[in-house]
Amino acid sequence: MYFLAKILLRFLVLLFIIKKVTSRVEFTNFKCITVDKDMVEFEQCALKAVNRTYKYITAKIKLPTLPITRAKVNFGLYKRLNGYKPFLYNQTINGCNFLRHQKASPVAKYFYDIFKEVSNINHSCPYNHDIVLDKLSTDIINYHSTKVLSYPEGDYMLESHWILNDKPSAIVQVYLSLS
Structure with a gap:
């Protein structure tokens, strides 16, 4: 009986330790590339480190040609294995339709849910204002x-490729490490 209780206690301690072990995400780089300056200008595109453990991404995107009535986004997730190779997702969505019917694309909704609270991309087309991503933290x-x-x-x-009003406009790349 004592032996069984000892094994059970060790098992419970092991479960507690395993539950406490969690992964940690860290931003390593953030790039904003303008493809068409008539459509998109990055006023701000920065990865800021407040201290060793707290980093965030901030971006302000000016849209010189307004209104934006059509938006397509191609996004892909890549994993580094002797260079960045496609990993799980590569999808193109109609951004205007997606914001009206988010349940139609669960993968896009997963990524949209990451930045929707810190961005002003929260309504469907037309867009008559600049786009702001403010302090997206890890x-x-x-x-x-x-x-x-x-x-x-x-x-x-x-990596996301933005096609606004049927013109390739911008590429945004977020690099991160999961440990």
Whole structure:
């Protein structure tokens, strides 16, 4: 009886330790590339480190040609394995339709849920204003990449190509490390 209780206690301690071990996301780079200056200008595109553990992304995108009535977004998730290779997702969505019917694309909704609270991309087309992404922290991404949908450890890049009013306009790349 004593032996069984001892094994059960060790098992419970092991379960507690395993539950406490969680992954951690860290931004490593953030790039904003303008393809068509008549459509998109990046006024701000920055990865800021407040301290060793707290980093966030901020971007302000000016749209010189307004209104934006058609928007397509191609996004892909890449994992670093001797260069960045496609990993799980590569999708093109109609941004205007997606914002009206988010349940139609669960993968796009997963990524949209990461930045929707810190962005003003919250309504359907037409867009008559600049786009702002304000302080997207690793805490939000950490929650989504460990609790909502678990990813294996490694270095990742989320790349998105923005096509506004049927013109390729911008490329945004977010590099992060999951450990």
